[in-house]
Amino acid sequence: MKSLKFAAALMTLGLALFMASTAAAQLKSPDDVKTGLRLLMQVSNDFKRQINAKNFSRVPREFKEYTESAEAVRTAVKDEPAAFKAKVETRLKAAIAAYQNVSDMSSTTPDADKLMAEHAKAVTAMNALFDLFPAELRPDPNAPAGLRGAPKN
Numbered sequence: 353m354k355s356l357k358f359a360a361a362l363m364t365l366g367l368a369l370f371m372a373s374t375a376a377a378q379l380k381s382p383d384d385v386k387t388g389l390r391l392l393m394q395v396s397n398d399f400k401r402q403i404n405a406k407n408f409s410r411v412p413r414e415f416k417e418y419t420e421s422a423e424a425v426r427t428a429v430k431d432e433p434a435a436f437k438a439k440v441e442t443r444l445k446a447a448i449a450a451y452q453n454v455s456d457m458s459s460t461t462p463d464a465d466k467l468m469a470e471h472a473k474a475v476t477a478m479n480a481l482f483d484l485f486p487a488e489l490r491p492d493p494n495a496p497a498g499l500r501g502a503p504k505n
Contacts, residue, residue: 379489384428386489389482391421392447393491396471396478399454403467408458411467415455422448425481436484443481450474 379385395418402410422444429440454470461467482490 379429379485380431381428382486382489385425385485386491388421388425388428389485389489390491391424392418392478392481393493395421396451396475399451399471399474400468403454403458403464403471406462406464408462408467411458412455415451418451419448439484440481443477443484447474447477447481450477 395414398417399411399414402408402414425440425444429437432440450470451474454467454474457467457470
């Protein structure tokens with residue numbers, strides 16, 4: 353009896369995951385989503401470059417660009433089902449808050465190591481957002497800057 357309940361629970365979970373992935377795979381504006389996610393990745397990488405170069409005064413500007421990129425993601429999912437938009441918004445807000453923390457620290461903590469540690473946390477939050485979308489829409493973090501999100505041949 354326990355194995356039957358376990359199998360039923362496992363099947364229900366699998367079906368729920370399949371339905372969620374199917375809904376995400378049928379986005380109304382996949383190209384806009386792909387562009388928005390690529391912009392977030394590019395700005396995140398710009399954060400990292402500014403920190404590594406110890407250009408701490410430029411980090412708040414990168415944060416402004418990150419929030420603008422976040423708006424592109426919001427616009428891209430505006431016509432999606434409310435439950436999906438709510439998940440996106442929750443994770444987007446978490447990522448924005450994490451990058452805000454990096455930005456705030458850049459003016460009070462001119463320590464590249466500490467800022468990079470905070471940036472790593474922000475990247476984790478951003479990746480949680482990316483996980484809501486199909487893999488083919490997520491930017492490739494290893495692609496050269498000009499090719500992120502470009503189709504693979």
